[in-house]
Amino acid sequence: MATIKKDDRLTSSQSFSCVGFAGIFSKSVTSPLEVVKIKSQVGTFHCKRGFWQSFLLIHHHEGLRGFWKGNVVSCLRLFPYSAVHLAAYKKIVHLHMDELGYVSQWRAIFAGGIAGIAAALVTYPLEVAETRLIVQNCREPTYMGVLHTLGNVYRSEGLLALYRGFSLTVLGAFPFSIGCYAVYMNLDRLWQEPPFRFNSLQNFINGCLAAGVAQTLSYPFDTVKRKMQAQSSHLPHLGGADVHFTGILDCFRQMIRNKGVFSLWSGFTANTVKIVPYFGLLYTCFEMCKQVCLYRNGYIISPLSYTLTPGVDQSLGPYELEEVKRYLKNRNFRSQDSFNNRW
Template sequence: MASVKKDDRLTRSQSFMCVGFAGFFSKTATSPLEVVKIKSQVGTFHCKSGFWQSFLLIYQNEGLRGFWKGNLASCLRLFPYTAVHLTTYRKIVHLHMDEVGFISQWRAILAGGLAGVAAALTTYPLEVAETRLIVQNCRQPTYIGVAHTLSKIYRSEGLLALYRGFSLTFLGAFPFSIGCYAVYMNLDKLWQEPPFRFTPLQNFINGCLTAAVAQTLSYPFETVKRKMQAQSARLPHLGGVDVHFSGMIDCFIQVVKNKGVLSLWNGLTANTIKIIPYFGLLFTCFEMCKQVCLYRNGYIVSPLSYRLAPGVDQSLGPYELEEAKRYLKNRNFGSGESSFGNRW
């Protein structure tokens, strides 16, 4: 069994802000690896000579700016994606919790998968925009900025183009959830101790390992999805996609037929290498932001220290703690007035 844990000392808006800030920073820092991964998945010429050569070719053809193409669209997805994901996840989890607040790991992971699909549906047009911005040459752009990309795709290709390949997000959620479940079911065997004794380092390693296994299993679906997002008659060389196809199933067939089965995992090296810095920065930035919020709420003595504020009940929520402080302040103020009046 696994419990759904959250820090009740943060308000909902603070939790949302911490997740958003951490995601924004970690995505921006690892954007070069994301660009190489997506170009490899689509099959552009930059990535035909291997992983390291891809960086050189992108730099030669587009400069440093080329490594951060589409990053704004990716970051803009974070806030609505996080809001929808958290809201949907909480609703699904609460439906399956028992009377003491526990939920099985399998159901929690399945809830995460369904919440991810719901969040992806909401933000999918931004993902399409990200792919289009990455596959184009930023020195000879077809699209200029996120808003222009969305507007131009809608006007020239129609609304459905903004959701091209979305069914693969849903299909990929199943192997992703299976991968998560397989790792979580064997964590106690890996560390030879129960999950509640895991240290922060062990939890970090668990997160990286889970992401690596789950993303590897669902990777072929993402590869085909990226090809479908990138393919467009309005882009030079049809978006740089290395195969021509007429739909999702045909894309799978053409990739396997012309490039081989393993090409469905093109860009996996960049994706795997990205996991450790991405999660490391994500957790670090989240903790830093959380510390600032806890300090502002009055639970700790400094945003740079984990030392708890003396005399503060850590079980109280932020609004309850504020009410308690206001009550004590008013009571002390009243006592002071009474004492002052007695003197006179």
């Protein structure tokens, strides 16, 4: 999966802020594609006529606002998800390190999968709320916001409804990790050079390829999960799902029997189209935010370029660099004071 490389010249709070802002911006810009994807997965009437017609129908029935339904809760989910994922990933990787601190790529990807499951467990109710908000008609809403959705689902359907379909997240993590592993194990053949020599463009392409392959393999699990999140006997038309089912296996069976095997990849066009702009905006926004932070920390001379500040040791961390600056400033002050006393 695509990752943003950690820069030791940023503080932990700066790194978290940069990733958070980049994630919010990229999610917000690509929200229309996410709405079309989820509606296609659930099987609402908007998406019966294909990819392009879905946009026209959503705009006709719900207006422009319909393309950003659920975006607030999706963005809110980023912060706890990222925090839990990072903490779990560090813990799991630390357990698999050898005496030299080395972790194999396969174990790192496996650790990422387990960390993803842990983060999904914490934030899953927000994902259910996102699906319910996206599937409903915003001009005739059943739910009025994140808290109202969570409270309404809990009161009318119980706590387990907020975790309906979670087991599919666990099952989908395995083909997702296999897809990432298959891509990353063949990158040196693709570029005909070792991974440590990849430039930024190559890493971006690698991330898009890994996301594309991994999501293709795990997509059927995500489709069934979205149907399970959306279906409810308390909602009009049972939540809008195009098949009615009693459980996970029955949902797979009903989809294949009534819609065909390829219905498991409903909305895949919107998902595939979203990959490049999403990761492109994610990387671009992160780099822009990082430049501002590096300028504030004193590593570069301008937030508009990567021109390094002369005489600054780029290997120092931000707090170490601050200590060095403070030491040099005090030494210069003492030297000047001593010079003035002699006169």
